Amino acid sequence: MILENLEYSEFEAGISTLDVELYSIIQNLQKVIDMLILDYPEWNQPTVAQVLIPKAAYQLTPELEKIDKLLQDESFEEPxxxxxxxxxxRPTVPVRVYIRMMFLKYYAGLSYEDLVPxxxxxxxxxxxxRIPIEQKVPDATALMKITTKYSEEVINEMNQRLLKSLVQKKLFKGRKTRIDTTVVEANIVHPTDAGLLYEGVKKLTKAVTRIKQAYGKASRQSTKSIRKMKDHILSINKVLRRRTDDTRKEVRKITGQMAIEARKVLAQADRLAKKLIPETEKDRKLRGNLLDTAKKVCKIIExxxxxxxxxxxxxxxxxxxNDPDARPIVKGKLGKRVEFGxxxxIQETEGGIVTGYQLYKGNPCDRILVDDAxxxxxxxxxxxxxxMALDRGYYDSDNEKLAYGAGVKHVCIPKIGRKSKERTEFENTPTFRRLKRWRSGIEGRISCLKRRFGLNRSMLSGYRKTQTWTGLGILAHNLRQAAKLMA
Incomplete structure (x- = not known):
């Protein structure tokens, strides 16, 4: 009997426990396991190419030399x-190669596709x-898969090990810290109800078509509902050009018609899901994708x-x-009132080193984040x-007490609203004003992280993947700043 071809009903009929265990072992062996290696075996072996190529052709810049020296610490790879x-x-992309390529990606602001060439x-x-001349550079797809595989916890631990190494080297002392928040945008277009309904119907129709084709039915993607939704989108665009008083009402009316059409497609998907009996792992994945998409479309309709x-x-x-964890966040920026992500x-110490970061879903109040920092x-x-210096969004008398109680000697958090005479005098002291000026420097740090290190927009979808993206960007930034601090 070929266990991998067994139907689910045959398990129900009562095959032995041994058969079930053997089936599980076969399924696990069928999954490709990547052997972890630190370097390419050829890296430490001298080659003819290295002899013929002048050293000046591959000589590292002073900054990259310092970063390479930091990355040679073996404890950095331990996570x-x-x-x-x-x-x-089979051997996977070597750990040291992957870490350095990810640094270059953020350091040079390259995409995965541009990084490889x-x-x-x-x-x-x-x-x-650390890639030998004769060795092919890992392709973009492999790098993407490894980035997805390495969890945020691994990247965060690498960041912590780097910071502890820098503290031991006495490159900074952590006497001062300044804290602020920003938004890491999700890689999505500005959402509208009509646009989400249209995308939902397209995705749901595609999921239904894939299941039909998997079960041997000669089926191609039905475009009737998609065409109707597209016509509604075009109608909304025409209405918006009028700029009359009734524009909003007409747009909501068309959106309501789109919701009715989406419910029809949702009902069709629901009927198919009830009839479907998964027989293989592929069938279960297709059905799971259908149910997940249907759940999202249902929420969009509601x-x-x-x-x-x-x-x-x-x-x-x-x-x-594609990114259901993203949330609308209002930060009060001119020209960008609402951001989605x-x-x-971010908390920064002297020397421009980011000593702590935390990504949050939604828009939690700044005042409740001080204890975590x-x-x-x-x-x-x-x-x-x-x-410690923070902006007025963090102000709360309890936060000041919390900071002083933790051992902070000087706390700078400007008060919101009317101030008493004593408070005004306190905020006019030289120490408070100095810390207030120093705090504004974190705006430049955030700008640098967004412009140079990819924190303006995450190219990975989902909360956990965005944590990984953010952690890699901050890791690259800290390596570069550490190189500047090294003698």
Whole structure:
């Protein structure tokens, strides 16, 4: 009997426990296991090419030399080795190669697709990444898969090990800290109810078609519902050009018609899901994808109907099918009143080193985040900072008491609203004004992280993947700043 071809009903008929265990073993062996290696075997072996190529062609810049020296610390690789070490399967991309290529990606602001040819043709980058001349550079798809595989916890631990190494080298002391929040945008277009309904119907129709084709039915994607939804989108665009008083009412009316059409497609998907009996792992994945998409489309329909009924304040509103964790965040920026993504808290110490970061779903109030930042500082340095500067969004008398109680000597949080005479005098002291000026420097740090290190927009979807994206960007930034601090 070929166990991998057994139907689910045959398990129900009562095969032995041994057969079930054997089936499980076969299924696990069929999955490709990647053997972890630190370097390419050829890296430490001298080659003819190295002799013929002048050293100046692959000589590292002073900054990259310092970063390479920091990355040679073996404890830096331990989080990956500890979690993914195995001697079975085919060799994966070496750990040291992957770490250096990810640094270059954020350091040079390259996409995965642009990173590979850049490292291939640039001998200095190839040497920095520890890739032999004869060795092919890992392709973009492999790098993407590894980035997805390495969890945020691994990246965060790598960041912590780097920071502890820098503290031991006494490159900074952590006497001062400044804290602020920003938004890491999700890689989505500006969401509208009509746009989400249209995308939902397209995705749901595609999922239904894939299941029919998997079961041997000669089926091609039905475009009738998609065409109707597209016509409604075009109608909305025409209405919006008029700019009359009735524009909003007409748009909501068309959106209501789109919701009705989406419910028809949803009902069709529901009927198919009930009839479907998964027989293989592929069938279960297809059915799971169908149910997941149907659940999201159902939520989009409900929130669209709620807005049509006059309820515009919806909790946990879905703003993207591909990134359901993203949330609308209002930060009060001119020209960008609402951003869609995740809230990021950054804390920085002297020398421009980011000593702590935390990504949050939604838009939690800044005032409740101070305790978390103080704890991160204590975990790294073993004590509270001497001076701490935050903007007025963090102001709360309890936060000042919390900071002083933790051991902070000077706290700078400008008060919101009317101030007493004593408070005004306190905020006019030289120490408070100095810290207030110093705090504004974190705006430049956030700007640098967004422009240079990819924190303006995450190219990975979902909360956990965005955590990984953010952690890699901050890791690259800290390596670069550490190189500047090194003598």
């Amino acid at each position: 990956i080795v500890k979690q993914f070490n195995t001697q079975r399967g 850049e490292v291939t043709h640039n001998l200095m980058y190839r040497f920095f990444c 929130q669209s109907e709620a807005v049509n009924a006059g309820n515009t304040k919806l909790a946990d509103r879905l703003v993207s099918l 995740y809230k990021l808290q 103080l704890q991160k500082h204590k975990d790294l340095f073993g004590k509270a900072p001497v001076e």
